Amino acid sequence: MEKESTLLATFKVMIPYIIAVFIGLMFSFILRNTIKPYIVSGNSMYPTFKSGNVVRVIDDFDDSDLYSGQIIVFVHDGKNYVKRIVAVPGDSLYIEDGILYVNDLPGINYEEKISDSGILNKSINLADDEFFCIGDNRNASLDCRVFGPVKRTEIIAIVGDKIF
16 A cells, blocks of 8 residues: 555656656657758858758648749759749740840849859740749859759758748
């Protein structure tokens, strides 16, 4: 009888610790599955992101989340890239006199003109599963102008907020 009461007393003392551990595990699980940090490498997205910035990425997204202006993470030749979508499936685009045109209208442009058109020195049309992405630091970015459009299957996440 005395052994049972000692065991019960010990269990009563441990209940708050068990609850704290359980809450901690649940909190960790929720954070790990909703806030996925990603460290930006390089300055191709400057001034939006600098090298070393930590951003929140979302890997559970719909095709409706992939629109012109959205920043994404995609894989090309085994390397991850963070770039901005400037054209979506069905769009045509080219660069003329340093200005990006999408469907014959000025696309997402910045004050500084684009010095290297790459494959956009002539108009290209995107297939149903292709996106065209360029870094915000246009003249210091390795992007689709060099290696061509990104396939939908290569997109692994959309970028949410900058954490720090």
